[in-house]
Each structure stands twice: as structure tokens, then as C-alpha cells.
Amino acid sequence: MPFSFKIEKKGGRMRAGTLVTPHGIIQTPAFVTVGTKATVKALTPEQVASLGAQVVLANTYHLYLEPGDEIVRDGGGLGKFMNWPGPTMTDSGGFQVFSLGAAFGKNASKIAERGAVPEAAAGFRGDSDEKSSVHEALAKIDEDGVSFKSVIDGSPHRFTPERSMEIQHNIGADMFFAFDECTSPHAPYEYQHEAMDRTHRWAERSLDYHQKNVKRDGDGMPTQALFGIVQGGRHEDLRKESAKIIGGMNFDGFGIGGSFDKEDMYTVVGWVNDILPEGKPRHLLGIGEPEDFFGGIENGADLFDCVAPTRLARTGNLYGAHGRININNAKFKKDFDSIATGPDGKKCVCYTCANYTAAYLSHLFRANEMEAATLASIHNLHFIVNLVKMIRQSILDEKFQEFKKEFLTKYHGK
């Protein structure tokens, strides 16, 4: 079988596992590197691999609009098209339809993005495509699907669960997500409930279309794995109901979607994962910042993705064991030491820190050189990917709590 998930070690809700895909193995918990438009911004796939990334997630909404899912298909599917030989994922397109279509309004986004990234950051080097920005209400929802206008040219488009599946079959990632409705965190309870019920009906239609139409290998096994998405906002009853219903469907894995308040995110993840079937992987969508991984993993999440590491990198914000530094700060102009520390608190061993000084990287940012984004992205992704790997190791070594305490104490400067 092309897909399997095995839990190697457990500790409460936590698990360290192995996810087998047609394009390679992912050791979980893992950070999924985001390559929105079939490229991890500013990096070659070789650079992505060499910093330790195991899997890349691209964005259905963006690839559908540009270059078009049929072009990705005709280019051999996502991995071949972008020259990434490892495992791949796509998201459902739901989050972007609603956030770029302004169902969210201009100030709402995934909490990890909202919390971490200055508004201006997304505009760095013309790269404003992923963020929520000021649009008219361009997304219109009905029972059957969503009509929306393109963020590129305003042209009209429509996604239904079946269409999202068709597009994601064309893009051809190893793993992908059912089509869901992503509600605003400010929406009233009644609307959250209604939207969740619709998401459940859409999940069923997604699964149905997928099972009938997915490309199968010589043994008749599906070549792509479909994950269902649990919604329900911050409401305990809705989240538990959603976990029960989505968890009861025959998905290959699960996504936990929606927007969270940071303080109750881990609680929500815990409610959901106590109900989801244990033997399948769980992806906490659009999360996170360094501290989020501990809370998410402790509450049973296996996979994470977030644009923050690369987006922050492009503004010169670099992760270190003692928190983030901004390389644009004047003090780095003449700093010939290495740039930052790794998640273990020692001198970082990434390509960037091993070969360049803080003064050089600071110069590249001041000079507005593209290589600044490349070097900073390598560092930030290396930090995040390896932080999650270290958390995984701490689970295997039964030292999660010690590592969590040690890391967070340093990271928050206490």
C-alpha cells in the first residue's frame, strides 16, 4: 500500500510516528514546508531538502489560478513540476477562497500569521499574495459550493467539493484535503454551527468524489491520500461534534482547521484529538510559531504547516534559541560572529549560519539583495524543521516535558 501511518511511541496524547507516502517517509511530528505556488519562496528544492525538510505543501487556490491545475498535471504533477522528489501535499483551497475573498474581512487570518507577522511583512518584494488584504466581499457561499473572484484579475470562479477534488487530483500531491468552509473567528455561534454542518456534508461529497475518481496504482490502491478537516471554531460542543463526524468518515488522515485564539488553541486540539481515530495522522493547519509546536504535539497533532518562517525571513526576522532577532538592527552591521543559535541553544549549524556572518546578512538586507531572502529563509526553516525533529526525539527519549521547559524558558527569555 502506498500510504501507511505507524505510531512508534506514545506519551499521553503525544505520538512519534512514521508516515509512509509514495514519495518517501515522513517522520512525525513534522513541520511541513510551505511552497504556496509550487516553489518554496527564494529556495531551490535542493536547498529545501538540505535544511532537513521532509515534505512540501502547495496551495490549491493559487495553483488553480496560476498556472492552472491542468498545467501542473501535464507537467507531471506537483512534485515533478517543481522538481521536489519527496512527499507533497495540497490544502483544500478553502482557507484562501474565504480569506482572500474577504469573508474574513481584512484583519482576520490564521492566528499564527496574525500573531507573528507584521502586516507590512507580506508586502516584501511584491509577495503579498498569501495574506488577507482589503477586498470587497468576493466569496459567496451556498449549499453546493462557493463562488468567488480571482485575487489576480477579479475573474469569477466557483469551487464545489467535487471541483476541489478534481483540481487536487490534477495537481497530484501525495496528500490533500477535503473542501471545507473556513469561518471568521468573529462569526456568531449559530453561523459557526451552520458552516460546520455544511463542511461535514462537503466532506462526504469530497470523499465520495475522491474514491470514485482517484488514480489507482497497479494494485488498485489510491495514489493520493485524502484528509478530512475538522472545524467548529472555539466551541467545545461544535469541535467535538465535528471530530466525531469527520473522524467517522473513511479519510486517510485529518486536518484541524479554522482560526484560533492562541490561548485556547491547544485545548481545542486536545478535544478534537481525543475523538479522532488514533491510527491516522493529524495535521494542525496553518500553525505555527515555535511555542505552538509544543502545545500542538502535546495535544496529539502530528503535522504542522505555516508560512511564518519564510515570511518572517524575508523581513530579516530570524529565529534563535533566545527568541527572534531582526538582522536589520544597526548592531548587526559590524557583527562578524555567526548569525543565530539553533533550537538547541548552540551555534546554529544551518548553511547560512555556517558560512556567513551577521554583518554580511545585514548588508544583503540593507542592499535589498534577493540572496538576503534565500539565506534568511534557509535559517528559519532549518530552525523550525529541526525544532520539530528535536521535539520528536524528546518523545522517543521520554524527555518531552524537560525539553519543552528548557526550550520555552530560553525562547521567552525567562
Add this chain to the structure above:
Amino acid sequence: MPFSFKIEKKGGRMRAGTLVTPHGIIQTPAFVTVGTKATVKALTPEQVASLGAQVVLANTYHLYLEPGDEIVRDGGGLGKFMNWPGPTMTDSGGFQVFSLGAAFGKNASKIAERGAVPEAAAGFRGDSDEKSSVHEALAKIDEDGVSFKSVIDGSPHRFTPERSMEIQHNIGADMFFAFDECTSPHAPYEYQHEAMDRTHRWAERSLDYHQKNVKRDGDGMPTQALFGIVQGGRHEDLRKESAKIIGGMNFDGFGIGGSFDKEDMYTVVGWVNDILPEGKPRHLLGIGEPEDFFGGIENGADLFDCVAPTRLARTGNLYGAHGRININNAKFKKDFDSIATGPDGKKCVCYTCANYTAAYLSHLFRANEMEAATLASIHNLHFIVNLVKMIRQSILDEKFQEFKKEFLTKYHGK
């Protein structure tokens, strides 16, 4: 001795040689890759090396302004600062002082740049810094040197021959250039003459300062080599006089500077090289386009540098054996073949062409992804660097004329 130049094969004015520097050997004729601000735009040094580049040239004017030559010095010198282990060069700063200082006016620049690059190209991704643009007359020349205003913030600065040498000693490239005055091609003969005489006096002062102040190795040998620059515009008598005077000074090599009309550039190079001492390397500054290498090499030039390959790359203009293509052209959207041909007319073997389709690169440009610039720059530099290597081989094989005819016939589509 850290520096030596040996001619391996001659044919008329042409030569194939070996230039030994403290950081490695350069087989000449060679294309010198431009890394204006201590970075080859959009590429890591490993990418630069793997496409076949032998040497990188950075820009004294830009590094003096940002991050400052003392920071480059304190960072271990140019090569160490930018993590390029091979040979390095800096230009004198003269060309930028005069062109960015608008002594040239807004329409003058090196012919290879003017001929090859659409005006808009230089503005691609905020990278307008190297090109001549609209400034007030910010450079003021006197016998002792030039006062000019910074292109970054308008602050006042002054270069003299001694100051240019001091700055270039700080930057610490293996090879660098005497300070010269670069005149407008539209300047009258009398002014060209006057400027040339001044350049000769500045050459003497540059050489004098260098010999007294250059850092020497354990054997007392200079660790940096200084090249004098021949000027004289398009005038035969001035060019010959300049070659005689500069050629008579004890430089380690020579630059041929100034702006040319394309049609008489090769003639000028021939005049000069018939007079310059044969045993030292000659650098045709700021040139060129594919066709320029044949004319330059045939007339005795050994080294070339030009921003055109990377600047064109950032606009999606790619070299091929049959001329340039623009990957933004609609026909490439669904073209799943490899991108371009190499200088030999066969399928290009560069990293980009070996791993990506035209459709993918076209997508990256449309999506305004940084990786577009990286992949296109790798291809264009690979093409140019290897074209010059093939010309070198044709000299060794005594097949220069055949190769020239074959290449140019294809390239110009005749």
C-alpha cells in the same frame, strides 16, 4: 609569486592563457561573473561555482557606500565576506562615480548594457542600483579627484586615486583597477584628450600608492594585483597613446575602459592590444553580449565582465544558441520541453534546463516568484561562461574562425 600569467596558445592577436591568483587559477579567455554588492544577484556562491564561473567581480563604488569597505575588510576581505573561495576582482569605482553621478547623462552607459538591456529591466525587483538613471550632475572632477554624491542618500563623498586604492586594499580582492575617469562618448575630442591625460596621471598615483601600501605576503610579494586602465574614447590617436603610456607602467594587467560604439569596439581593442605588453592579462571592461566575445578575443582581450546575463535573466530573457527567448511569451505556458539550448546548439545542460520545464519557469515569472530570477540567472551565466570556455577551446584547437562562424550564424538566425 601569488600572481602569474602564462600564454598557452596564440593565434594572431588571440591568446588562450592561464592566470594564477592567490585564490585559484583562471583559464583565459574568461567571463568574470559580476557580484556588484558582494553577491551575484539571486545566487549562492555554490550555485555560481557549479555553473562554471571562475572569478567574481564586485563593485568598489557600491561596496564603499554599503556596507563600507572597512566592514568588508573586517569581514575578512571580499572573498571571505561573501563566501566565495575563488579569485575575486573589484573595479575602480570610476565608471559608477561618473555614470551614477550623471556626468554621462541619463542615456549613456556601456554599450553592451545599452544595446542589450531594455531600460525597464534594471528596475526589476527593486534592483535599479547599477544602472545610469536620472540624477542631477552629481560628480565634479578636478585634477586631484572626484567629488560626488551618494546614489543612496545624496551624501557627499570624494574619490582620489589614493582613496580608491585604499578602499580597494580594504575590500581586498585578488585583482583590482587603477582609478580612472570615464568620459561620456558624446564628449568632444578636446575633453577626451584632457580626461585621458588626467587618467594617466591618476594611474601613476594609483600605482605609486599601491606599491607603497599593498599588503605583502611572507616573501614580500603583493597579495593583490593592480590593473591599469586604458582610455581614449573612439579616437585612434588617443587610444594608442593611452595604451603606450598605461602599458609602459608596471601594472600586473590592464583594463580597456570607456564606452564604445558597437561597430568600432573591436577595432579599438585591436589598436590597444597591439601596443600593450603581450605577457599581461587584458580585461575588456563591462562587455559583453555573446557576439562581443568573439570580436574582443580575436583582438586580444582575455577577460570580460558584464551585468547583462543576470539582468536579462531577471526579466525572463534567456540566451540560447539561436538567440534570446523571452520566457514570458504565452507560448511557453504549456511548453513542457526543456527551456533553452546551450552555446553548442544542443539541449542546455545547466541545472535549470536539466531540472525544469519552460512551463514551470514561465509560471515562476508570472507568479513573480524569486526563484524565477535564480533559475534564469543560472541558465544565462552558464550559457555565457561556457560560451567563453568554448571559444577558449577553439583557440587551443585552432578552430576559432570555424566556431565563430558556426555560433554567430546560428545566434543571428542566418
